Amino acid sequence: MKVFITGATGFIGKHLVRSLQKEGIEVAINLQDGEESPFSESVKNYFLCKKDILSDIEFFIRENFDGIIHLASLYLTDHDPEDVGHLIESNVKFGTYVLECGAKAKVKWFINTGTFWQDYQNSDYSPVNLYAASKQAFESIAQYYIETNQIRFCTIRLSDTYGLEDTRPKIFNHWIRIAKTGETLDMSWGEQIIDISYIDDIVNAYVLLASHLQNNNLLVTNGSVYATKAEKRYTLKELAAIFEEITGSKLSIKWGARSYREREVMIPWENAVVVPDWKPKVSIKEGLKLILNQT
Amino acid sequence: MKVFITGATGFIGKHLVRSLQKEGIEVAINLQDGEESPFSESVKNYFLCKKDILSDIEFFIRENFDGIIHLASLYLTDHDPEDVGHLIESNVKFGTYVLECGAKAKVKWFINTGTFWQDYQNSDYSPVNLYAASKQAFESIAQYYIETNQIRFCTIRLSDTYGLEDTRPKIFNHWIRIAKTGETLDMSWGEQIIDISYIDDIVNAYVLLASHLQNNNLLVTNGSVYATKAEKRYTLKELAAIFEEITGSKLSIKWGARSYREREVMIPWENAVVVPDWKPKVSIKEGLKLILNQT
Numbered sequence: 003m004k005v006f007i008t009g010a011t012g013f014i015g016k017h018l019v020r021s022l023q024k025e026g027i028e029v030a031i032n033l034q035d036g037e038e039s040p041f042s043e044s045v046k047n048y049f050l051c052k053k054d055i056l057s058d059i060e061f062f063i064r065e066n067f068d069g070i071i072h073l074a075s076l077y078l079t080d081h082d083p084e085d086v087g088h089l090i091e092s093n094v095k096f097g098t099y100v101l102e103c104g105a106k107a108k109v110k111w112f113i114n115t116g117t118f119w120q121d122y123q124n125s126d127y128s129p130v131n132l133y134a135a136s137k138q139a140f141e142s143i144a145q146y147y148i149e150t151n152q153i154r155f156c157t158i159r160l161s162d163t164y165g166l167e168d169t170r171p172k173i174f175n176h177w178i179r180i181a182k183t184g185e186t187l188d189m190s191w192g193e194q195i196i197d198i199s200y201i202d203d204i205v206n207a208y209v210l211l212a213s214h215l216q217n218n219n220l221l222v223t224n225g226s227v228y229a230t231k232a233e234k235r236y237t238l239k240e241l242a243a244i245f246e247e248i249t250g251s252k253l254s255i256k257w258g259a260r261s262y263r264e265r266e267v268m269i270p271w272e273n274a275v276v277v278p279d280w281k282p283k284v285s286i287k288e289g290l291k292l293i294l295n296q297t
Numbered sequence: 298m299k300v301f302i303t304g305a306t307g308f309i310g311k312h313l314v315r316s317l318q319k320e321g322i323e324v325a326i327n328l329q330d331g332e333e334s335p336f337s338e339s340v341k342n343y344f345l346c347k348k349d350i351l352s353d354i355e356f357f358i359r360e361n362f363d364g365i366i367h368l369a370s371l372y373l374t375d376h377d378p379e380d381v382g383h384l385i386e387s388n389v390k391f392g393t394y395v396l397e398c399g400a401k402a403k404v405k406w407f408i409n410t411g412t413f414w415q416d417y418q419n420s421d422y423s424p425v426n427l428y429a430a431s432k433q434a435f436e437s438i439a440q441y442y443i444e445t446n447q448i449r450f451c452t453i454r455l456s457d458t459y460g461l462e463d464t465r466p467k468i469f470n471h472w473i474r475i476a477k478t479g480e481t482l483d484m485s486w487g488e489q490i491i492d493i494s495y496i497d498d499i500v501n502a503y504v505l506l507a508s509h510l511q512n513n514n515l516l517v518t519n520g521s522v523y524a525t526k527a528e529k530r531y532t533l534k535e536l537a538a539i540f541e542e543i544t545g546s547k548l549s550i551k552w553g554a555r556s557y558r559e560r561e562v563m564i565p566w567e568n569a570v571v572v573p574d575w576k577p578k579v580s581i582k583e584g585l586k587l588i589l590n591q592t
Contacts, residue, residue, distance in 0.1 A: 055378045083350045086397045090390040094434060095382060102381045127437070128444060135441035139389060139434035142422070146430035149423060150560070265445070 003216055004028040006048075006067045006109075008100060009074030011040055013168050014115075014160075014204060018071065019045060021205045022212075030065060032074070032100075051099065058099075062107030069111040069212055070104045072097055079263075081132045093136035098143050105151040111215035113208060114144065116159035116227065118197065121271035130265050141227070148225040154215055157227045158207055158277065161270050164289065165201025166296050173238070174293060177245055177253055188259035190266070192239035197232045197270040200284035200292075204230055207277045214278060221278040229274030233282045241286070248290050298511055299323040301343075301362045301404075303395060304369030306335055308463050309410075309455075309499060313366065314340060316500045317507075325360060327369070327395075346394065353394075357402030364406040364507055365399045367392055374558075376427045388431035393438050400446040406510035408503060409439065411454035411522065413492065416566035425560050436522070443520040449510055452522045453502055453572065456565050459584065460496025461591050468533070469588060472540055472548055483554035485561070487534035492527045492565040495579035495587075499525055502572045509573060516573040524569030528577040536581070543585050 005022060009015050010031035019041055022029050030046035033039060039047050046065075050058050076092035078085055097114070104112050119134035120127060129135035141157060148155050164174050173196075180187050207230045214222045236244065239257065246253055262268075284292075300317060304310050305326035314336055317324050325341035328334060334342050341360075345353050371387035373380055392409070399407050414429035415422060424430035436452060443450050459469050468491075475482050502525045509517045531539065534552065541548055557563075579587075 055381065059378060083354060083397055083401055086350065086393055087390060090385070090393055090438075094389055095385040098381055098385055102378055106378055122444075127440065129437075129441045132438070132441050135438045138437040138440070142424075142433040142437045143385075143427070143430045145422065145433070146424045146427050149417075 003068050003212070004030075004066065005069050005071060005212065006030050006032070006062070006065070007071045007073060008032045008050075009072070011037060012073060013165070013170060014163065014201065015073045016040060016167065017165065017201045017205045018073070018208055021209060025209060030067070050103070051096070055099065055103065059103050059106045062103050062109060067107075067109050068216055069113065070100060070109055071113045071208060071212065072100060073115050075115065076133070078133050079131060086132070089132055089136045090139075093133070094139045094143065097140045101144060101147050101153070101155070105147050105153045109153055111154040111156070111212070113211055113215070114140065114155065114157040116141065116157045118159055118161040118229070118271040118274070119267065120159060121273070122265060122267060124269060124272045130267060145225065154224045156211060156215065156222065156225070158211060159227060159229045159271070159274065160204065161230065161232070162196055162198035163201055163204050164198055164293065166293060168201070168293070173241075174245070174290070177242070178294070180254060181249055181251060184254065186254040186256055188256045189238070190260050190262045191258045192237060192242065194238055194262070194266055194268045195235050195270060196238055196241055197235050198241075198286070199230050199232050199282055200289035203282040203284055206283075207280050210280050211277045219278070227275075228277045229271065230280070231274050231276050231282070233285060235270070236286065244286060245290060248287065248294060298363050298507070299325075299361065300364050300366060300507065301325050301327070301357070301360070302366045302368060303327045303345075303391075304367070306332060307368060308460070308465055309458065309496065310368050311335060311462065312460065312496045312500045313368070313503055316504055320504060325362070345398070346391070350394065350398065354398050354401045357398050357404060362402075362404050363511055364408065365395060365404055366408045366503060366507065367395060368410050370410065371428070373428050374426060381427070384427055384431045385434075388428070389434045389438065392435045396439060396442050396448070396450070400442050400448045404448060406449040406451075406507070408506055408510070409435065409450065409452040411436065411452045413454055413456040413524070413566040413569070414562065415454060416568070417560060417562060419564060419567050425562060440520065449519045451506060451510065451517060451520070453506060454522060454524045454566070454569065455499065456525065456527070457491055457493035458496055458499050459493055459588065461588060463496070463588070468536075469540070469585070472537070473589070475549060476544055476546060479549065481549040481551055483551045484533070485555050485557045486553045487537065488532055489557070489561055489563045490530050490532055490565060491536055492530050493536075493581070494525050494527050494577055495584035498577040498579055501578075502575050505575050506572045514573070522570075523572045524566065525575070526569050526571050526577070528580060530565070531581065539581060540585060543582060543589060
């Protein structure tokens with residue numbers, strides 16, 4: 003199998019590339035101008051959008067990829083007016099560009115990445131923010147390709163993720179910091195339910211779906227939207243208690259010192275259907291031990 | 298009432314601006330670089346995206362518009378790979394830009410323009426082409442603004458339109474040409490049903506919806522998708538017969554000389570709900586007489 007990956011240098015991308023290589027899958031990645039590959043030379047680098055779309059289509063034809071995994075994304079929890087153009091360009095225009103290349107080059111399949119935030123209040127579609135809306139917009143565009151091209155297209159909508167080498171300013175990283183420094187963290191009342199999965203489970207979902215698509219597994223219908231879902235969900239406050247139990251020390255958190263966000267997700271998407279045959283394997287305790295041992 | 302219009306220099310725009318002015322509504326329009334206004338000086342010109350979004354938001358605040366009517370669009374029946382970027386920029390990115398400006402400037406309402414081609418085979422969403430998919434993508438984006446801002450947003454999905462001063466390469470213009478020159482036109486078998494409305498009816502739908510939104514008419518719920526629908530639908534072949542009846546001369550058409558398009562719309566969207574209180578007034582015979590008299 004030979005796969006092209008966008009957004010490969012991000013948190014999920016890095017783990018996914020290594021995992022695919024371990025499975026003996028040939029991997030090429032897209033880099034942005036000025037970006038350097040964090041991988042060995044066995045991972046081929048490419049720069050899309052540098053010349054013109056016809057040369058990029060020729061690249062896809064020449065390389066004869068089986069599939070494309072599209073992780074590239076501009077994530078913004080809130081946006082300023084100046085961000086609007088970048089959000090559409092990164093999350094709609096670039097995805098459409100890659101999908102057009104893949105379709106024209108007769109790539110067999112395309113795995114897109116969405117977010118639980120497309121499904122605020124557990125609705126079919128209610129975007130938490132403009133970022134989530136831009137993800138939905140790309141799925142709307144993809145519907146055209148699903149109906150008019152040979153390429154098989156699926157989306158994996160992700161909720162929270164964590165794991166080794168995660169440098170994003172996410173909650174566990176904040177807690178690891180304050181556990182070290184002793185500083186106090188202002189937080190909301192922490193009653194929001196968190197659906198968070200360990201990176202190895204996330205990566206497995208992509209690898210498994212890629213293999214389903216590659217093997218024309220009948221469980222997977224074209225255009226499907228799947229999710230990764232935590233084995234068990236906890237409130238933010240319960241997660242803090244688990245964290246404290248594992249580290250054996252109290253976190254200095256001022257609960258209730260911050261108000262909830264305007265569209266705080268109190269209950270993550272519940273109708274989510276996971277990738278066929280996929281099950282999370284790493285419990286929150288195991289995952290937390292792994293990331294705590296690294297630091 | 299004070300309204301800002303994008304795409305005002307197009308076929309529908311020109312008629313709409315004049316009609317709004319007749320109603321005593323103050324109109325400002327957006328022009329693109331190098332474009333000249335076809336209207337009198339009472340229509341104010343503006344150029345969005347020339348500086349930065351913050352100055353454009355200030356313009357909207359300063360002008361204190363009641364509403365925005367968004368007609369600007371890049372229409373392509375089929376696209377080449379090189380068009381992909383332009384389609385997303387014109388039909389998703391620019392619309393989002395205008396909507397962000399309107400929302401931030403607390404404009405009361407926004408009327409968007411969609412297409413029956415978002416509803417191929419009468420489905421809720423099945424895009425005939427990438428153009429239709431880009432229209433759906435913008436509606437996906439708009440959902441975020443509908444749920445998080447004060448601005449009231451509705452879409453009018455249009456089917457075919459015709460009327461005076463229509464210079465687009467549309468079917469009636471082709472027939473008028475061959476009726477004059479005597480040349481023969483290759484066409485498909487002409488069994489596709491056509492839903493075509495006269496421009497005055499189309500314009501009335503916009504004016505009526507604008508007035509509903511302005512007056513907070515409870516018939517109109519935020520986020521609604523409306524349509525304009527012909528009083529009566531005819532097959533293409535029946536339309537040709539009506540055309541011949543009115544002109545009293547036979548059109549030289551080779552029926553069946555061309556094959557149907559790959560996703561030819563044989564039956565236009567039937568679940569379409571028209572703008573509340575709107576009814577088409579101009580029959581196809583009356584409309585055809587009007588355009589035939591002009592030439």
